[in-house]
Amino acid sequence: MYSEVFSTTIFGLDALVVHVEIDAGDGLPFFEMSGYLAAQVREAKERVRVSIKNSGYDLRPQRILVNISPADVKKAGTGFDLPIAVGILAANGYIHSDKLKDIVIVGELSLNGTVNAVSGVLSSVIAAKEKGYSICIVPVDNLYEAKLIRGISTYGVKNLKELICFLNNGIFPDTVNNVVEGQHSSVYAAFDDTYLDFRDIRGQMVAKRATLIAAAGMHNLLYIGAPGSGKTMFAKRISGILPELTYEEALQITKIYSIAGCLSRNSFIKKRPFRSPHHSITKTAFLGGGVVPKPGEITLASSGVLFLDELTEFPAYILESLRQPLEDKAIRLVRLSREYVYPSDFMLVAAMNPCRCGYYPDRKRCSCSEHDIARFLGRISQPIWDRFDMNIHFETIDFKDLSEEDTISKETMYTTEYMRDIVERVHAIQKRRFKESSIYFNSQMDVMDIKKYCILGTKEKQLLEKAYNTFHLTVRGYNKILKVARTIADIADSSEIQISHISEAISYRNSLGVM
Amino acid sequence: MEDDFYWFWLCNISGIGCMKIKAIIGSLNDAKTAYNASASVLYNIKGLHRGDVNRIIKSKDDVDIYNAFTKMCHTDIQFVHIKSDKYPSKLKELYDSPACLYVRGKLPSENRVSVAIIGARNCTEYGRSVAAMLGEHFAHMGIQVISGMAAGIDTAGHKGCLAGDGYTCAVLGCGVDICYPSQNIELFSNIIQNGGVISEYPPGTRPIPANFPVRNRIISGLADVVIVVEAKKKSGSLITVDLALEQNKEVMAVPGRIGDILSEGCNELIKQGAMVITNPEDIRFSSFVTKWIKNSEIDHSDLKYSEKNEYEKINVLASEKNMLYSLLGLCPISLEEIVRWSGLDIQRTIQILLELQLNGYIKEVGHNRYIRNSL
Numbered sequence: 079m080y081s082e083v084f085s086t087t088i089f090g091l092d093a094l095v096v097h098v099e100i101d102a103g104d105g106l107p108f109f110e111m112s113g114y115l116a117a118q119v120r121e122a123k124e125r126v127r128v129s130i131k132n133s134g135y136d137l138r139p140q141r142i143l144v145n146i147s148p149a150d151v152k153k154a155g156t157g158f159d160l161p162i163a164v165g166i167l168a169a170n171g172y173i174h175s176d177k178l179k180d181i182v183i184v185g186e187l188s189l190n191g192t193v194n195a196v197s198g199v200l201s202s203v204i205a206a207k208e209k210g211y212s213i214c215i216v217p218v219d220n221l222y223e224a225k226l227i228r229g230i231s232t233y234g235v236k237n238l239k240e241l242i243c244f245l246n247n248g249i250f251p252d253t254v255n256n257v258v259e260g261q262h263s264s265v266y267a268a269f270d271d272t273y274l275d276f277r278d279i280r281g282q283m284v285a286k287r288a289t290l291i292a293a294a295g296m297h298n299l300l301y302i303g304a305p306g307s308g309k310t311m312f313a314k315r316i317s318g319i320l321p322e323l324t325y326e327e328a329l330q331i332t333k334i335y336s337i338a339g340c341l342s343r344n345s346f347i348k349k350r351p352f353r354s355p356h357h358s359i360t361k362t363a364f365l366g367g368g369v370v371p372k373p374g375e376i377t378l379a380s381s382g383v384l385f386l387d388e389l390t391e392f393p394a395y396i397l398e399s400l401r402q403p404l405e406d407k408a409i410r411l412v413r414l415s416r417e418y419v420y421p422s423d424f425m426l427v428a429a430m431n432p433c434r435c436g437y438y439p440d441r442k443r444c445s446c447s448e449h450d451i452a453r454f455l456g457r458i459s460q461p462i463w464d465r466f467d468m469n470i471h472f473e474t475i476d477f478k479d480l481s482e483e484d485t486i487s488k489e490t491m492y493t494t495e496y497m498r499d500i501v502e503r504v505h506a507i508q509k510r511r512f513k514e515s516s517i518y519f520n521s522q523m524d525v526m527d528i529k530k531y532c533i534l535g536t537k538e539k540q541l542l543e544k545a546y547n548t549f550h551l552t553v554r555g556y557n558k559i560l561k562v563a564r565t566i567a568d569i570a571d572s573s574e575i576q577i578s579h580i581s582e583a584i585s586y587r588n589s590l591g592v593m
Numbered sequence: 594m595e596d597d598f599y600w601f602w603l604c605n606i607s608g609i610g611c612m613k614i615k616a617i618i619g620s621l622n623d624a625k626t627a628y629n630a631s632a633s634v635l636y637n638i639k640g641l642h643r644g645d646v647n648r649i650i651k652s653k654d655d656v657d658i659y660n661a662f663t664k665m666c667h668t669d670i671q672f673v674h675i676k677s678d679k680y681p682s683k684l685k686e687l688y689d690s691p692a693c694l695y696v697r698g699k700l701p702s703e704n705r706v707s708v709a710i711i712g713a714r715n716c717t718e719y720g721r722s723v724a725a726m727l728g729e730h731f732a733h734m735g736i737q738v739i740s741g742m743a744a745g746i747d748t749a750g751h752k753g754c755l756a757g758d759g760y761t762c763a764v765l766g767c768g769v770d771i772c773y774p775s776q777n778i779e780l781f782s783n784i785i786q787n788g789g790v791i792s793e794y795p796p797g798t799r800p801i802p803a804n805f806p807v808r809n810r811i812i813s814g815l816a817d818v819v820i821v822v823e824a825k826k827k828s829g830s831l832i833t834v835d836l837a838l839e840q841n842k843e844v845m846a847v848p849g850r851i852g853d854i855l856s857e858g859c860n861e862l863i864k865q866g867a868m869v870i871t872n873p874e875d876i877r878f879s880s881f882v883t884k885w886i887k888n889s890e891i892d893h894s895d896l897k898y899s900e901k902n903e904y905e906k907i908n909v910l911a912s913e914k915n916m917l918y919s920l921l922g923l924c925p926i927s928l929e930e931i932v933r934w935s936g937l938d939i940q941r942t943i944q945i946l947l948e949l950q951l952n953g954y955i956k957e958v959g960h961n962r963y964i965r966n967s968l
Contacts, residue, residue: 281933283929283932283933283939284928284929284932284961285929302960438959439717439718439958441715441717441854441855442853445715446715447714447715447744448715448744448745448774449744469960470960471927471928471959471960471961471962541947541951544951545947545951577944578940578943578944581943581944581947582944584947585947585961588960589957589960589961
């Protein structure tokens with residue numbers, strides 16, 4: 079007997095619906111699989127046979143051939159166990175083949191017949207929906223993830239027997255599927271969206287303001303400061319002041335996390351990602367890689383913040399590999415069979431010490447020679463310095479500031495909520511401004527855009543000219559100042575860039591890298 | 594020229610240092626005579642051993658010395674030996690005066706006061722500004738600034754003097770064709786153009802650490818007054834001070850606050866009796882300088898510190914600017930602290946600071962840290 083079941087295989091960030099064809103015929107007992115299968119899929123053979131047996135179904139000795147088509151696409155992952163098992167049972171008459179026509183099935187089987195979670199369910203459900211299937215069967219542990227997609231019925235199964243029962247009778251013995259069905263919004267709302275608050279940080283007004291500006295214009299940001307001055311605390315809070323994720327964005331991020339296998343049971347990424355890889359990270363883990371590439375840190379940080387703590391400790395080849403993804407907002411991973419394009423649309427935030435001991439220019443504590451400092455800063459190449467639009471120097475906080483109460487009123491101004499309001503407003507302004515161009519934020523403006531949107535008055539031009547000569551700025555540095563000034567003007571709701579905006583932008587320029 | 598070669602040969606024999614050369618010249622009077630002297634004559638010179646004589650005889654066949662000399666003749670390096678007219682007379686007085694000097698640019702003038710500005714390499718911004726200020730005012734006063742072109746105070750002193758269009762002289766611990774530290778290349782070429790670079794080591798000598806304390810005797814030897822701007826308790830600058838005292842020169846020190854590590858050496862010197870210098874004009878109180886001025890025929894009416902009226906200059910500033918300016922000192926203060934102390938909002942503060950910076954009142958050192966531009 080022949081039967082056909084539909085399943086999916088993960089292909090980059092998307093899934094592809096594939097046909098699982100089973101033929102169970104007479105002959106010597108035999109189990110063969112074909113269709114360009116990875117090792118995990120081949121291993122399904124034994125798992126499927128044993129789990130069918132342990133679920134209480136009797137298979138007579140027979141010749142079983144499984145083919146997964148299209149045969150020119152590499153199939154990987156463990157999600158084929160369940161469709162193969164269902165197909166074999168259908169070929170043996172336990173299920174009517176007609177019932178399988180409109181259903182996509184994914185799931186991994188245990189030897190006792192239990193269905194285990196798989197990665198990439200979100201992409202699978204999306205693919206099933208797009209291809210016009212009306213039902214998608216997923217492991218029960220992935221059900222919340224699957225339920226995020228509207229317009230397709232999704233069911234979670236606990237074990238093989240339950241699934242067969244559903245396919246034959248159309249009902250589940252369990253109630254879990256009925257509870258969440260059709261309640262996408264409540265599922266969405268149920269996930270945690272609390273962020274760390276800037277309210278927790280005392281003092282550091284300058285750094286807070288700079289962080290606000292950087293988030294508003296999506297400018298890449300570099301924190302420089304002594305050890306323990308709060309650089310990491312700041313970075314962790316940045317994703318909280320970025321605008322809330324839209325449903326579509328959240329879906330995209332969840333999809334990425336699902337494929338990377340970073341999604342825990344029943345979770346959904348509603349927070350903007352904050353990724354802070356350790357500096358011992360490999361290039362593959364950083365950019366993404368593998369035969370069928372898995373997303374790397376830069377993709378996992380997409381729509382959020384990629385934070386590189388102790389920037390100077392990162393090996394040069396890791397940092398240099400950031401240059402192209404930062405420009406293109408996507409990384410192209412080229413493999414022999416195909417090219418995979420993953421998003422890398424993150425805000426880069428980095429932190430570093432100003433010298434080896436970390437206290438320069440406080441000569442009471444720092445005894446590094448000028449040569450040592452130059453060498454320390456020299457670990458970061460000029461092109462990487464250039465990627466940072468804004469630099470902020472952190473101050474170590476006195477005990478007085480930690481304990482003093484009267485500064486609190488001023489500090490409470492910079493709460494995450496307050497800052498997010500401003501950032502959202504400025505993002506909206508930028509959306510209007512760049513309606514007709516392919517960019518979204520001030521930080522992405524090129525020379526032509528700068529000419530168009532950063533128009534200066536005579537006084538402002540004079541100031542900038544004077545600063546250009548005094549500080550020996552480069553043309554690139556000059557453009558960066560204009561971009562940041564544009565964002566500052568947007569925060570002040572001013573259509574023209576004024577002197578105060580330029581002054582502030584100048585103070586965030588990089589004055590360390592050109593020592 | 595021919596004479597120069599014999600001197601060059603004598604100064605470049607390995608194992609024969611300035612003391613042995615002094616002994617040779619003491620008895621033979623001339624390098625050429627030494628070259629032509631037989632072994633038996635050399636044996637009779639007090640202070641030379643058998644090995645030394647062998648080395649001298651052997652070195653006459655050394656092609657490398659001859660090649661080095663020819664190579665040097667094709668550059669702008671001048672060779673000044675101890676018997677030459679150009680040789681600074683102040684150095685002749687040293688116990689171990691260098692037998693020869695390699696010079697690029699000009700040697701310091703004999704008719705003018707010379708002051709050595711020395712101090713720590715890892716100095717503070719305060720030390721840097723003081724050294725630069727002293728250098729510049731000395732330049733205006735017609736005083737020559739001698740230093741070692743090391744990072745930190747030395748560099749600031751040289752730069753200050755050049756900024757005031759004065760003469761400055763750098764005494765190196767390596768060959769005069771090598772710029773050490775290399776980031777000073779701009780300063781190096783400026784000094785060659787407007788002052789002089791001196792070394793007792795032949796061209797091509799690498800900057801090995803042992804050379805530096807040795808060259809310090811030339812720095813103090815060329816100077817009439819040695820000023821220590823910043824020094825830790827155990828500092829290389831104090832070697833120069835010891836040498837200066839041995840050479841009977843005046844030592845002055847810039848005072849610092851108690852507890853500042855980089856001022857401990859200076860304060861210690863003051864405790865031991867060094868003169869305090871807080872103002873460039875204080876240099877006139879040095880008996881060496883006064884005596885010299887009296888004996889000199891040159892008009893020294895320009896030897897006056899033209900004091901800019903700092904207070905008046907600042908009072909012209911608007912009140913907010915005035916307030917921010919008065920917050921700043923010579924120790925770097927961060928933007929964060931300025932905002933906190935002034936009570937102004939961040940944007941306003943930044944704008945004023947930038948204006949002050951562009952007008953030259955203050956400057957930014959490190960990132961977002963500000964100091965006053967002048968004392």
